[in-house]
Amino acid sequence: MAEVATNIYPPPRTFTSYFPNIPPRVPEIATAYTRSVLTAPVTALLGVVVDAKKPERYPVTPRCRERRLVGSTNRWRLPESVGSDLLGSSQAIRSVNLPYNDSMVHIMTTDSPHHCINLDMEKPYQFQMSTVRPKTAPEYPGRSLSSSLFPACPSPPFTAPLPRKEYTMPPMKTFVPSNARPAAPHDVFKYHSKRTTHSTGPDILLRSVNMDWELHRPFLQKSETLSTLLREAEHPSPQSYYKNKVSETLDNYISQNPVYSNEYQSVSKKLNTVELEGEGRRGIDHPAHISQARYRSMTALKLDVRDPMVTKHAMAVALGNMYREDVEVEVSDVVGVLAAAHVLKFRTLEQGCVNIMMKSIRSHTVCAYHKAAVKYNQDQLAVSCERWLELNLVPQLADEIQLRDLPMELFQKILKSNRLFTFGEFSLYRVLVYWVFLQMNPHIQLMPSQSTVLSYFNSLPKSSSLLEREEGQHYGPLFMALRLHGITDSNHIQDIQQMNILPQSWIVGILAQHYHALQGGGDMSLMTNYNGSEVRQGFVVDDKPPYHSEIFSLHGFHFEIKAMKQNNKGTYCFFMQRLKPTDPILSFRQCERQTFSMRPDRVVRYSIKVQTIKDGRHEMFTTGMLSQRFGLGDKTSRSEMLMLDNLDLPIYVTFCLLFPPS
Numbered sequence: 001m002a003e004v005a006t007n008i009y010p011p012p013r014t015f016t017s018y019f020p021n022i023p024p025r026v027p028e029i030a031t032a033y034t035r036s037v038l039t040a041p042v043t044a045l046l047g048v049v050v051d052a053k054k055p056e057r058y059p060v061t062p063r064c065r066e067r068r069l070v071g072s073t074n075r076w077r078l079p080e081s082v083g084s085d086l087l088g089s090s091q092a093i094r095s096v097n098l099p100y101n102d103s104m105v106h107i108m109t110t111d112s113p114h115h116c117i118n119l120d121m122e123k124p125y126q127f128q129m130s131t132v133r134p135k136t137a138p139e140y141p142g143r144s145l146s147s148s149l150f151p152a153c154p155s156p157p158f159t160a161p162l163p164r165k166e167y168t169m170p171p172m173k174t175f176v177p178s179n180a181r182p183a184a185p186h187d188v189f190k191y192h193s194k195r196t197t198h199s200t201g202p203d204i205l206l207r208s209v210n211m212d213w214e215l216h217r218p219f220l221q222k223s224e225t226l227s228t229l230l231r232e233a234e235h236p237s238p239q240s241y242y243k244n245k246v247s248e249t250l251d252n253y254i255s256q257n258p259v260y261s262n263e264y265q266s267v268s269k270k271l272n273t274v275e276l277e278g279e280g281r282r283g284i285d286h287p288a289h290i291s292q293a294r295y296r297s298m299t300a301l302k303l304d305v306r307d308p309m310v311t312k313h314a315m316a317v318a319l320g321n322m323y324r325e326d327v328e329v330e331v332s333d334v335v336g337v338l339a340a341a342h343v344l345k346f347r348t349l350e351q352g353c354v355n356i357m358m359k360s361i362r363s364h365t366v367c368a369y370h371k372a373a374v375k376y377n378q379d380q381l382a383v384s385c386e387r388w389l390e391l392n393l394v395p396q397l398a399d400e401i402q403l404r405d406l407p408m409e410l411f412q413k414i415l416k417s418n419r420l421f422t423f424g425e426f427s428l429y430r431v432l433v434y435w436v437f438l439q440m441n442p443h444i445q446l447m448p449s450q451s452t453v454l455s456y457f458n459s460l461p462k463s464s465s466l467l468e469r470e471e472g473q474h475y476g477p478l479f480m481a482l483r484l485h486g487i488t489d490s491n492h493i494q495d496i497q498q499m500n501i502l503p504q505s506w507i508v509g510i511l512a513q514h515y516h517a518l519q520g521g522g523d524m525s526l527m528t529n530y531n532g533s534e535v536r537q538g539f540v541v542d543d544k545p546p547y548h549s550e551i552f553s554l555h556g557f558h559f560e561i562k563a564m565k566q567n568n569k570g571t572y573c574f575f576m577q578r579l580k581p582t583d584p585i586l587s588f589r590q591c592e593r594q595t596f597s598m599r600p601d602r603v604v605r606y607s608i609k610v611q612t613i614k615d616g617r618h619e620m621f622t623t624g625m626l627s628q629r630f631g632l633g634d635k636t637s638r639s640e641m642l643m644l645d646n647l648d649l650p651i652y653v654t655f656c657l658l659f660p661p662s
Contacts, residue, residue: 036079039079040079041091041092041093041095041096042096043079044079044080044081044082044088044092045082045089045092045093045096046081183313185211185312185313185315185316186211186316188313188316188317188320189213189316189317189319189320190320191320192316192317192319192320192321192323192324192328193319193320193322193323193324202214202215202216202298203215203216203217203298203299204216204217204220204230204298204299204301205298205299205300205301206226206301206302206303206319207300207301207302207303208302208303208304208305208315209305209310209311209312209315210312211312211315213315213316213319215319215322216323217230217299219322219323220322222322222346222348222349223322223344223345223346224344224345224346224347225303225343225344225345226301226303226344229301229302229303230299230301233299233300233301303343305340305343307339307342307343309335309336309339309372309375310336310339310340310343311336313333313336314333314336314337314339314340315340317329317330317333317336317337317340318337318340318341318344318346318349319344321337321346321349321352322346322349326352327348327349327352327353327355327356329349329352329353329356331356331360331365334353334356334357334360335357335368335369335372337349337353338350338353338354338357338372338376338378339372339375339376341353342376350376350378354373354378354380354381357369357372357373357381358380358381358384358616359616361384361385361388363392363396363397363400363402364400364402366385366388366389366397366402367402367405367406367407368405369381369385370382370385370386370389370407370410371407373385384618386410386413386414386417387419387618389406389410389414390414390417390419390420390421391419391421391611391613391618391652392421393414393420393421393422393431394421394422394423394427394428394431395421395423395540397431398427398430398431398434399447400447401438401444401445401446401447403431403434403435403438403447404435404438404439404442404444406435408474408478411432411435411478412477412478412481415428415432415478415481415482416481418532419609419611419620421538421611421652421654422536422537422538422654423537423538423539424486424536424537424538425482425483425484425486425487425535425536426487426489426492428482428483429482429484429487429492429496430450432478432479432482433453433457433499433501434447434448434453436466436472436475436501437453437456437457440471441456453499454495454498454499457498457499457500457501458498458499458500460500462500464503465500465501465502465503465504466500466501467479467501467502467503468503472501479501479502479506483532483533483534483535483536484502484506484510485510485513485514485524485527485533485535486535486536487510488514488553488554488555493507493510493511512526513526513527514555517555517659518555518556518595520661521556521597521599521602522554522555522556522557522597522599522602522659523659523660523661523662524555524658524659524660524661525661527658533658534605534606534607534656534657534658535554535656535657535658536654536655536656537550537552537561537654537655537657538652538653538654538655539561539563539653540650540651540652540653541563541572541649541650541651541653542649542650543649546564546565547562547563547564547565548562548563548564548653549561549562549563549585551579551585551586551587552576552655552657553594554657554659555595555597555659556594556595556596556597557578557597557602557604557630557659558578558579558583558586558594558596559576559577559578559579559630559655559657560576560577560579560585561574561576561653561655562574562575562576562577563651563653566643569645569646570645570646570647570648571643571644571645571646571647572610572643572644572647572651573641573642573643573644574608574610574641574642574644574653575608575638575639575640575641575642576606576608576638576639576655577637577638577639578602578630578631578632578637579637580632581596581598600631600632601629601630601631601632601636602629602630602631602659602662603627603628603629603630603659603660603662604627604628604629604630604657604658604659605625605626605627605657605658605659605660606625606626606628606639606655606656606657606658607622607623607624607625607626607655607656608622608623608639608642608653608654608655608656609621609622609653609654609655609656610622610642610644610647610651610652610653610654611651611652611654612647612648612649612650612651612652613648614646614647614648621642621644623640623642626639626640627660628640629662
């Protein structure tokens with residue numbers, strides 16, 4: 001029997017767009033009571049109306065009754081005029097001025113489907129895509145939204161970079177209201193120079209940064225550059241002075257009146273002025289003793305500025321400060337104004353900018369300040385930026401995107417400094433890895449997470465480490481400045497291996513040092529250079545609590561490092577003590593997983609460093625390098641105590657340990 005083949009065709013798929021049902025409108029009767037309660041305090045505060053009619057109240061119903069006499073907590077619900085009811089007035093005002101709480105703000109500003117609904121039935125349902133959120137990658141022109149949301153083929157989140165190109169981030173834009181008029185450079189100049197008035201108009205025309213600046217001769221003496229240009233332009237040209245006050249008044253009237261012709265004005269100038277050579281010693285009959293004002297003759301000066309940091313706005317602020325006795329510069333403009341003051345050789349303004357910059361060193365300004373200090377020979381400012389970096393590289397700058405602006409030479413200098421504060425050796429390694437990641441990915445605008453950085457370096461070729469390839473060889477001196485032998489945690493070493501940044505020989509050397517130290521009773525015998533090889537661990541003492549304690553574990557020996565506040569006058573003491581294996585302060589993980597050395601005593605070379613900022617000056621106190629034999633007894637387990645008075649918060653404390661052969 002022949003079989004009959006049957007073809008079963010599936011039903012065609014229908015593409016329907018998701019369109020949620022619009023919720024039905026709530027009846028007005030259901031919301032009448034709520035609306036009446038919300039409008040009652042506003043109606044009560046309006047007072048008595050002209051027609052003297054009482055405002056309409058919510059009708060009294062058995063389901064929702066309202067008492068005629070209310071208590072002291074809900075008197076604001078009555079819509080009648082409060083009159084002399086002070087308690088009712090207070091409650092009504094508080095209810096009207098009650099702001100939205102955080103929960104209500106989040107609900108009102110969220111991406112709600114009701115606001116993102118698509119009323120076009122031909123288009124698929126789609127939520128709102130906010131365009132004001134920060135992005136971690138730049139937008140690529142010519143790429144549609146559908147291709148970015150639904151890629152044709154899956155791709156790994158992180159891939160090896162193409163040949164590196166120089167990329168510079170544009171300056172971060174500041175918020176300007178849409179209805180605000182942008183401040184022109186001439187407006188900024190007039191703002192700074194408006195407090196000083198002069199008897200005559202401007203007599204100097206300065207051409208600089210593609211703009212014309214009208215200046216007054218007496219104020220140019222503050223700038224050495226402009227004074228030199230003025231002497232060269234006027235020598236040996238004579239100067240015109242008015243003969244007396246009457247001549248000055250008459251000439252001003254003729255020049256300002258449009259009735260008189262140019263010929264008549266020139267004749268008036270010849271009759272009312274006298275020309276004198278130079279600016280030498282003035283005799284008793286000099287016209288300047290009668291009329292201090294020169295004739296309004298403009299002297300043209302030209303100043304070529306090739307520094308890209310000198311903008312028109314910065315030049316306007318610098319020239320305007322010549323008319324002031326004090327220095328007025330905004331923090332956002334201080335770098336450009338310092339560059340303009342350096343070009344003008346305006347020493348007072350230069351020192352004023354330096355003082356402002358030293359008081360405003362932060363994570364987002366320290367790199368720009370140090371660059372300007374080096375470029376314009378401001379050694380005091382450069383040292384202040386370096387001291388700030390030595391203390392706040394790990395606590396503050398490591399979490400900011402401005403870390404990418406740190407120059408390599410400055411980074412290497414900070415890593416080699418003996419004043420550098422760090423929570424641990426791995427903290428410095430982590431900061432350096434983040435910096436390398438930002439240098440290799442300059443388009444990143446937000447600080448990446450630890451998993452992002454780990455995944456990126458893990459995606460690079462496994463044939464060789466980053467420092468052995470061409471694109472990573474110049475980072476080698478930075479990693480050589482780290483004390484990698486101080487990274488003893490197994491999880492941290494595993495992360496280092498997965499990143500594949502360090503060569504395998506370096507990692508083998510680190511593990512060999514740890515193995516020999518554990519087998520030799522803690523002796524760090526493979527250390528060839530004991531100067532600058534101490535293992536560091538630190539913490540920051542902030543406002544509260546007045547007591548800080550941490551565990552410092554190294555090669556089977558465990559120490560408790562402490563900072564204690566003695567009184568309310570800022571007196572602190574710092575010390576450390578060796579812990580027994582059965583000490584209750586040790587955590588369960590430390591007792592069960594880590595190694596303990598049973599040696600009764602251990603020679604330790606250690607130092608305690610305490611750093612703080614007092615009145616804008618960096619202060620460092622240290623015990624120096626000490627050597628002590630630590631035992632397990634009460635008398636031999638504690639180190640020497642460092643006692644300091646009048647310390648200002650925050651306090652940066654660093655303990656350095658080294659185990660010599662013993």
